[in-house]
Amino acid sequence: MNIEKNIAIWAKGSTVLMVEQNKLPFSYEIYESKTYKQTAIAIKTMITRGAGSIGAAAAFAMMQAIIEAPDNNFQEYINNAKKEIEATRPTARDLFAATERVYNASKISIQNAIDEAFLVTKEISDSCKNIGILGNTLLKNDARILTHCNAGWLALVEHGSALAPIYEAHKHKKNIFVYVNETRPRSQGARLTAWELNQANVKHAIIADNAAAWYMLQNKIDIVITGADRIAANGDTANKIGTLEKAIVAKEFEIPFYIAAPSSTFDFSIKTGNQIIIEERNPEEVLYQKGLDQNGDIKTIRVASEGSTALNPAFDVTPYKYITGFITEKGILKPEELMVLTQT
Amino acid sequence: MNIEKNIAIWAKGSTVLMVEQNKLPFSYEIYESKTYKQTAIAIKTMITRGAGSIGAAAAFAMMQAIIEAPDNNFQEYINNAKKEIEATRPTARDLFAATERVYNASKISIQNAIDEAFLVTKEISDSCKNIGILGNTLLKNDARILTHCNAGWLALVEHGSALAPIYEAHKHKKNIFVYVNETRPRSQGARLTAWELNQANVKHAIIADNAAAWYMLQNKIDIVITGADRIAANGDTANKIGTLEKAIVAKEFEIPFYIAAPSSTFDFSIKTGNQIIIEERNPEEVLYQKGLDQNGDIKTIRVASEGSTALNPAFDVTPYKYITGFITEKGILKPEELMVLTQT
Numbered sequence: 001m002n003i004e005k006n007i008a009i010w011a012k013g014s015t016v017l018m019v020e021q022n023k024l025p026f027s028y029e030i031y032e033s034k035t036y037k038q039t040a041i042a043i044k045t046m047i048t049r050g051a052g053s054i055g056a057a058a059a060f061a062m063m064q065a066i067i068e069a070p071d072n073n074f075q076e077y078i079n080n081a082k083k084e085i086e087a088t089r090p091t092a093r094d095l096f097a098a099t100e101r102v103y104n105a106s107k108i109s110i111q112n113a114i115d116e117a118f119l120v121t122k123e124i125s126d127s128c129k130n131i132g133i134l135g136n137t138l139l140k141n142d143a144r145i146l147t148h149c150n151a152g153w154l155a156l157v158e159h160g161s162a163l164a165p166i167y168e169a170h171k172h173k174k175n176i177f178v179y180v181n182e183t184r185p186r187s188q189g190a191r192l193t194a195w196e197l198n199q200a201n202v203k204h205a206i207i208a209d210n211a212a213a214w215y216m217l218q219n220k221i222d223i224v225i226t227g228a229d230r231i232a233a234n235g236d237t238a239n240k241i242g243t244l245e246k247a248i249v250a251k252e253f254e255i256p257f258y259i260a261a262p263s264s265t266f267d268f269s270i271k272t273g274n275q276i277i278i279e280e281r282n283p284e285e286v287l288y289q290k291g292l293d294q295n296g297d298i299k300t301i302r303v304a305s306e307g308s309t310a311l312n313p314a315f316d317v318t319p320y321k322y323i324t325g326f327i328t329e330k331g332i333l334k335p336e337e338l339m340v341l342t343q344t
Numbered sequence: 345m346n347i348e349k350n351i352a353i354w355a356k357g358s359t360v361l362m363v364e365q366n367k368l369p370f371s372y373e374i375y376e377s378k379t380y381k382q383t384a385i386a387i388k389t390m391i392t393r394g395a396g397s398i399g400a401a402a403a404f405a406m407m408q409a410i411i412e413a414p415d416n417n418f419q420e421y422i423n424n425a426k427k428e429i430e431a432t433r434p435t436a437r438d439l440f441a442a443t444e445r446v447y448n449a450s451k452i453s454i455q456n457a458i459d460e461a462f463l464v465t466k467e468i469s470d471s472c473k474n475i476g477i478l479g480n481t482l483l484k485n486d487a488r489i490l491t492h493c494n495a496g497w498l499a500l501v502e503h504g505s506a507l508a509p510i511y512e513a514h515k516h517k518k519n520i521f522v523y524v525n526e527t528r529p530r531s532q533g534a535r536l537t538a539w540e541l542n543q544a545n546v547k548h549a550i551i552a553d554n555a556a557a558w559y560m561l562q563n564k565i566d567i568v569i570t571g572a573d574r575i576a577a578n579g580d581t582a583n584k585i586g587t588l589e590k591a592i593v594a595k596e597f598e599i600p601f602y603i604a605a606p607s608s609t610f611d612f613s614i615k616t617g618n619q620i621i622i623e624e625r626n627p628e629e630v631l632y633q634k635g636l637d638q639n640g641d642i643k644t645i646r647v648a649s650e651g652s653t654a655l656n657p658a659f660d661v662t663p664y665k666y667i668t669g670f671i672t673e674k675g676i677l678k679p680e681e682l683m684v685l686t687q688t
C-alpha cells in the first residue's frame with residue numbers, strides 16, 4: 001500500500017477525496033466525490049467515518065451543494081441538501097456543527113462558504129494535534145493503554161483523538177503498548193486501529209471486546225482512552241457501542257477513563273445524554289462479516305445461525321460519572337469543567 | 345437438518361458419538377470416535393465443547409482407554425491416557441472430575457469403569473434437568489434474559505445449564521425474550537445458542553458483546569444467566585471470556601447475575617479463582633472468522649489487519665462478589681452457601 005500522507009479526507013476545488021475506509025485494511029484506495037449527494041452517500045455508507053472525518057465530509061458536502069446550487073433555486077437546493085446531509089448519521093455532533101457553519105457562511109457569499117468548509121476541516125486537524133500533545137502528558141513510560149473503536153487519523157481527518165496521545169508518546173520514544181478492542185460488529189479496532197498502529201510501528205495486540213475486563217483485573221491496563229461522537233453539556237458521551245461497558249469496568253478497577261475529542265464534538269445545546277439520538281444500524285452488520293479469503297479476495301460470510309436476527313445499536317451513551325476527564329484541544333477537563341469550552 | 349434428539353454426546357459400546365459443534369450452525373453432523381485418542385482430539389479441537397459435554401467426552405475417552413488397554417501394559421496405558429485427556433482443556437472442571445471417577449472405577453473392574461462413564465454422563469444430564477426446574481422459578485412472565493456463550497444442551501449433554509431454565513419457562517408458556525451475546529471470538533452465542541433457541545422457538549436476538557451494558561442501562565434486561573467451566577470453593581467462577589465484564593456491569597445496574605452449573609463443575613479443592621489455570625488459545629480465532637458464503641460453502645476469512653496479532657484468553661474468572669447466586673441441581677445457592685454441595 002502506498003500511503004502518501006496520513007490524512008483521511010481533503011478537497012481539491014469542489015472534489016472531495018477520502019480514504020475508502022470500508023476497503024481497509026485489505027486495500028488502500030481514495031474515493032473521489034464530485035457532488036454533495038455522492039459525499040452524503042459516502043458518509044452514510046461509511047466510506048468515510050469517525051467523528052471528525054464525518055464533520056469534514058459534511059462541511060465539504062455542504063460546500064459542494066452551495067457550489068452546485070442553481071441561481072434560480074439556490075435557497076431551496078441548499079436547504080434540502082442540508083437536511084439530506086444531516087440525515088446520514090444522526091448521532092455525530094461534528095456533522096451538524098459543520099453543516100451549520102458552512103450553511104451560515106453562505107449567507108455572506110459562496111466563497112465565504114468554501115473558505116468555511118476548509119476552515120472547519122483545518123480546525124479539526126489542528127485540535128487533534130493539540131489533543132495529542134496534551135494527552136501525551138497522561139501517558140507514562142511503559143503505559144499500557146486500552147482503546148475502543150477507531151479514533152485515529154482515519155476518524156479525525158489527521159492525528160486522531162484517542163490515538164493522538166499514543167502517536168505523540170511514541171514520537172517521544174516512550175515505551176507503550178496498546179490493547180486494541182476488536183469493536184464488533186464493524187470491527188473498526190481490528191481493522192482500522194490495528195492498521196494505523198501497525199503503520200506507525202506502535203506495539204499493540206487486538207483483543208476480543210470480551211477480554212478488556214480480564215486484563216484490567218490482572219492489572220495489565222493503566223489507562224483507557226476512546227473518542228466520542230457527541231458529548232452533552234454535562235459530559236454524558238455518545239460513542240461506539242461498548243464504550244459504556246469499558247467505562248463501567250474501568251471505574252470498577254479504578255483505571256482512569258478518558259474521552260479524547262475536539263470541542264466540535266461537544267453539544268452544549270443538550271443538557272444530558274438522554275437527548276442524544278442513537279443510530280440503529282442494519283442487523284446484517286452483526287450477522288455477516290467481511291474479510292479476505294485465502295486467494296486474497298474480499299468475501300462476505302454469514303457468521304451467525306440462519307434463523308436468528310440481531311439488534312445493532314451503533315452507539316451507547318456513557319454517563320459522565322464514569323468518565324475521569326476529557327482530553328480536548330483546550331485542556332484536559334473534568335466533566336464539571338466542560339463549560340470552559342463555551343468561552344472563546 | 346434432521347435432529348433426532350437434543351443430545352450432544354452419547355456412546356454405543358466403545359464408540360462415542362457427538363454432535364460436530366464446529367460445523368454448527370451451518371450443518372448438523374454426528375462425529376464418531378472409536379478410540380480414546382480420537383475423543384481427546386475431539387475435545388481439544390472443540391468438536392464437542394461446553395463444561396458438561398467435555399465432562400461426558402472425558403468420561404467416555406477414559407472408558408475407551410480402559411477398554412483398549414493391553415493386558416500386559418494396562419496401568420501405564422491408562423495412566424498416559426488420563427494425562428493426555430486432561431491436557432486437552434485445562435480450565436474445564438468437569439473434565440478432571442470425569443477422568444478421575446472413571447479411572448478410579450477401573451480399580452474394581454473394566455465393567456465398573458464402563459458403568460461409571462455412563463453414570464457420569466447421566467448425572468450431568470439429570471442435574472441439568474433439575475437446574476431447569478429450579479432456575480425457572482427465577483424467571484417471571486415477560487422476563488428478558490441475557491446469556492453469554494452457549495450453556496445449552498450442546499454444552500451439557502442434554503437440557504443445558506444456563507439455557508435449561510429458559511427451556512423450562514418456555515415449556516410453561518411464559519413469555520420470555522433472550523438477548524444472546526455473540527460471544528467473540530468463537531461466537532458460540534451467535535452460532536450455537538441462537539441455533540438452539542431457534543430450534544426451540546424461543547424468542548431471541550443476537551447482540552454484539554459490546555451492547556449488553558447499553559441494554560441494561562435502558563432497563564431492558566431483567567436477569568443474566570451464564571454457565572461455568574470451573575467454580576472455586578468461594579464461588580469465584582471461570583467461564584467464557586467476557587463473563588466477568590457482564591457480571592460487573594450487571595452489578596452496577598443491580599441486575600441479578602446467576603451462574604447455572606451442575607455440582608460436577610464445582611472444584612472444592614481450590615479455595616479461590618486465583619488457582620484456576622486459564623487456557624490461552626490460538627490468536628487466529630480472533631483474527632479469522634468462519635462462516636457460510638453466498639454459495640453455501642464454509643469459508644474462513646481474515647477479519648483483522650494483516651500486520652497485527654491478537655491475544656486470546658479463552659476464559660476469565662469472575663470473583664464471587666459479582667455473583668448473585670448459583671443455580672445447581674441441589675438448589676439455588678449464594679456464594680457463601682456453596683459448602684452445602686460437599687454434603688451428600
